[in-house]
Amino acid sequence: xxxxxxxxxALVAMVGKNCFAIASDRRLGVQLQTIATDxxxxxxxxxxxxxxxxxxxxxxxxxxxxxxxxxKLYQLREERDMKPETFASLxxxxxxxxxxxxxxxxxxxxxxxxxxxxxxxxxxxxxAKELAKDFVVAGTASESLYGACESMFKPDMVPFIFHxx
Amino acid sequence: xxxxxxxxxxxxxxxxxxxxRNGIPxxxxxxxxxxxxxxxxALRKNPYMVNIVLAGYDKExxxxxxxxxxxxxxxxxxxxAFGYGSYFALSMMDRxxxxxxxxxxxxxxxxxxxEEIRSRLVVAPQNFIIKIVDQDGAREHSWRRTTKD
Numbered sequence: 001x002x003x004x005x006x007x008x009x010a011l012v013a014m015v016g017k018n019c020f021a022i023a024s025d026r027r028l029g030v031q032l033q034t035i036a037t038d039x040x041x042x043x044x045x046x047x048x049x050x051x052x053x054x055x056x057x058x059x060x061x062x063x064x065x066x067x068x069x070x071x072k073l074y075q076l077r078e079e080r081d082m083k084p085e086t087f088a089s090l091x092x093x094x095x096x097x098x099x100x101x102x103x104x105x106x107x108x109x110x111x112x113x114x115x116x117x118x119x120x121x122x123x124x125x126x127x128a129k130e131l132a133k134d135f136v137v138a139g140t141a142s143e144s145l146y147g148a149c150e151s152m153f154k155p156d157m158v159p160f161i162f163h164x165x
Numbered sequence: 166x167x168x169x170x171x172x173x174x175x176x177x178x179x180x181x182x183x184x185x186r187n188g189i190p191x192x193x194x195x196x197x198x199x200x201x202x203x204x205x206x207a208l209r210k211n212p213y214m215v216n217i218v219l220a221g222y223d224k225e226x227x228x229x230x231x232x233x234x235x236x237x238x239x240x241x242x243x244x245x246a247f248g249y250g251s252y253f254a255l256s257m258m259d260r261x262x263x264x265x266x267x268x269x270x271x272x273x274x275x276x277x278x279x280e281e282i283r284s285r286l287v288v289a290p291q292n293f294i295i296k297i298v299d300q301d302g303a304r305e306h307s308w309r310r311t312t313k314d
Contacts, residue, residue, distance in 0.1 A: 007238065028240055033252070035232060036240050057238040062205050101209060 001031060003104045004125075009041060009054035010141035012149065013110040013120040015134060017156040020118040022050050022110040025141070028057060045071050046081040049111035051091075054139035055125065056104035063103050067091065084111030084119040088129060095127035102126050106138040167207070169215035176200055193221025197231035197239055204237035212236075216247040220298045228299065246278075249288065253281040268297065272306070279309050 010025040028039035042052045043064050051067065053060035070090060074082050082090070088109045095103060102125045113119045122136040123129045130136065135153055137145035179199070184190050191199065197219050207213055217233040232238075232245040244262050246254040257278045266274070272295065279293050293309040 006236075028238070030234065033255075035245075036242055039240055056236070057240075058201075058205060058208070058234075058236045061201070061237070061239060 004055050004106070005140050006031060007055070007057040009139035010145060011041060011052040011054045011106075011108045011138040012145050013052065013108045013122075013136050014149070014153065014157075015118045015120055015132075015155075017158050018116060018118070019159055020110045020112070020120055021159070022052055022108065022120075024052055024054075025139075043068075045087060045111075046075075048116070049082065049084050049087055049109070051087075052108035052110070052138070054106045054108070059103040059105045063091075063094070063105055063107070066094065070094075084109060084113050084121075087111070088119075088121050088123070092123055092127035092129050095123065095125065099126055108136055108138050167211060167213045169213070172203070172213040172215045176203070192223050192226070193219065193229045193231065194223075194226075194241075196221065197233060197241075201233055201237050201239040204233065204235065208237055218245045218247065220303075222298050222300055222302075224300070250278075250282040250286055253285050254278040257281055276309070283311075 008025075008027055008029040011023070013020060013022040022042055024041040026036075026038050026040070027034055028036040039057065041054065041060065042050055045051055045067065051064070053063060067087075067090070071082055071087070091107055091109065095105075095107075104125055106122065106125060108120070108122045110118075110120045120136050121129055121131045122138050134155065135149040137149060139145075176196075176199070180191055180196055200217060200219065204213055204215075212235065214235055216235050217231075219231040219233065220228070221231075222228045230242055230245060232240050232242045234247075243264065244255070244258040246258070258274065261274050261277065275295050282289050291310070291312045295306045295309070297304060297306045
């Protein structure tokens, strides 16, 4: 089994009308065994920027801690929050630094940029950015998610009250 | 590759050192994060082949349990198990565990898990020990022996 499939994950982000949505599953597995059903994959970097990390749970936790650290330093120096585009470039650079010993993660970045314009992107484990205007997917369920998004997505959707099942 | 004994002694010494330096003990969450950090740093150089279930009691937050596997995946959980016996123990706990169990109920559940492991696991260990961690500290509660030595 691939190292990317060791813990299992499903991540998706979508752009709507002056908004974005980011969602993930909450299963933590060790191959086929389920360890927990409340594992967190999406993290808030600041009020208008969220990061989802799919792939190996350990590397997701390490990367998250490193990125929060870098963002806090940025906030101290620049006295403002990072723009999503800048953050995406930071993540990309940090992943490529480990080109020959990579983090086994596929990040999904979603945020509101200048004038609250929604921004989403994903990248592979060595930092190749993939910007999209509509939706991005990541994780072991990416193919299923692609199918669901391609058929269900329409532009300029608005938020509604989400009922969890 | 490094083994569990080396890692646990290393952690014990560092936890004590923190206590001496700072006058207060590490919280369970902090200790778990420290362990995860050490495992993660060592992972790509000289990994520790150790899976950890960390149980602790803090005055402010009460009891907590952390699952840390050998590739440094950490998660706070209500129930955890490692090894081949985990398939039986986790299934038993999924069925019978509920929050706010009493000590007696918990011991009964532990015995049910041990019973399953004894009957189902071909390479089951002979003897088991039950330990409890609460506001009075960590202590051995009892043994479940099949051999006398």
